[in-house]
Amino acid sequence: MPNMRLTKNPMPSQDPVVRAGNFSEVALGYTEEMALDEAQRCLNCKHKPCVSGCPVRIDIPAFIHEAAQGSFEEAYKIISLSSSLPAVCGRVCPQESQCEGKCVRGIKGEPVGIGRLERYVADRHNAMESVTVEKPASNGHKVAVIGSGPSGLTCAGDLAKKGYEVTVYEALHLAGGVLVYGIPEFRLPKAIVQKEIDGLKALGVKVETNVVIGRTLTIDELMREMGFEAVFIGSGAGLPKFMNIPGENLKGVYSANEFLTRINLMKAYRADSTTPIQHGKAVAVVGGGNVAMDAARCAKRLGADVTVVYRRTEAELPARREEVEHAMEEGIHFCMLSSPVSIEGNEQGWVKSVKVQHMELGEPDASGRRRPVPIEGSEEDMPMDCVIMALGTSPNPLIKSTTEGLETQRWGGIVVAEDTGKTSREGVYAGGDAVTGAATVILAMGAGKTAAAAIDEYLSGSNA
């Protein structure tokens, strides 16, 4: 008999006041007791609506069924059939709009805590001492993967399991892509990412850091001179977008990418780091996505009074619900229906204030969301000493400009066939933010998975 309680087991978390002063993980994870109890809330529906909400189609009722019996390792095996990074996804997926959004239990009451269970199962597996990975026998085919973020790691993992000799090229000095430079430690501990990467290495995947494809090597060299038969481009998002308003190049104005990279990749929050970061007193973060929440919460932890400036309302915030809630609990202010029109500086060229214009919601635009319309004469000066722009990115031009015949969209995203990730170049596949523009970890993983299957079909076909 399932547990018919209407509410999820709440996630044990660090106290908001305490955690706003440290970078340790906020959500502490279920205990075994909580996991068993939560798993028993699943009705094990025959039509499995939750699975249709999962970009990598994890057999959710099946893994929860195992978890409910206490067979957590069996549950892990079921998740691993579909997902290569369960400990990561359990933490960063927007479950409310995916699996949990479709859960039958959510019609009356709260859905099953699928993400929390996934995290519990993955953490429990990762905590086991001797998990032996067997390196599969090589099938003799070489594949290069560009970028070691979620799409690249997934693609590499899937191919390695099938016996492909995979080399991952990473431009930075550390593998993990957005999982290490973007998502902060308090949301995704870096040890978890490292564990996933070590797992791939155990499968035989080679990871070459400090190689910029498009500069150090080109795709043509990989394929013509170095013997790679197929290439997957998972190079991620690119140049940060700015608003093109006056004052954007003042000292104290960051892109969220720069601010987060200094903190996450370069550990600027630690006393022993040699990387500088401004410890603002009053910080404005412009934007409403996950990146904006991450930047705001990092700034808070560095001691600032933080305000998120967003042009629509709370209902339209694109960030994961839990991140918004956490940010609010931590005392971050939200200035909704507002958009900066200029940034003013002091005599030394540092940010002094931000002038915002207030908005009201008009008719829905192409995205289906109601368009913010400026209210004349509503400008207001907000004293700030630091501004972080979290407005998304436009694709990196390096690969496009050095790979002849690689078709891209007008805005720069690589053109692919949706069901395979195949690009206009023979043997070249792509996925993740390089194709879609800024999106989520799980969508990038789904794309890496799709491409891995297509590359396998392409190369095993060429074998026959």
Next chain:
Amino acid sequence: MNRILEKRSLNPTVTLMKVEAPLVARKAEPGQFIILRADGNGERIPLTVADFDRERGTVTIIFQIVGAATATLNHLKEGEFIHDFVGPLGRPTHTEGLKKVAVVGGGVGCAIAYPVAKKLHEQGAVVHSVTGFRTKDLVILEKEFEAASDLVCKMSDDGSWGEKGLVTDALKKLIESGEQYDEVITIGPLIMMKFVCALTKNYGIKTVASMNPIMIDGTGMCGGCRLTVGGVTKFACVDGPEFDGHEIDFDEAMARGRMYQDFERHAYEEACNLFKEAE
């Protein structure tokens, strides 16, 4: 990990290192840069390529010890390894079709100006090099410039080397004497480049300046290296590092370059103390 094959002091604060980096050496062109981390906990330091040897697979870097990160780098010895070394980044200097060029270098910027002068010289262009240093003790690459130039103007602030005066004085004299350049290429402190560009603008001579702003990844991700060129925001790492000098907002670039001055000074003092204790 990249081995340091050769290390030499060019002056008390400037060091040359020849580094084993075959992949970078294969592709490097004058004007491009690399990013390195001296140790596993270090800052990412962008440095312009000073020279390269494709056959031997080596890249030469020349750096001034200005802060904690460069002090740590300078502490590495011949035979030891630089933890990370990535490149070549940025776009190469455009030299195609240039017949007569003035290359204006100031201070450690001469380390970057030199490979440009060398490449132009090798392709048969007439090269006039104008090099400036504060004082005689800081002079670097004197012989190299002589070998790669048809004319070298040597300037020093105090007159202890070559002529007393600024590089702009020498450049002005050359232009006034009737020398006609297809282009002026300038690399050095921002304030020097600003005045070189202001001078050549009066004469309508196309001028390219090599920018070295604060950056982290160097591949077009962080946006820290942005600057305003012709009223538009550009990223030095992927759009540059060289830009039309008459369009660059130098004042803004100078302000941005000082963003972490206090932090850097503090970190440098700490690093110096650490090294002193170690010795």
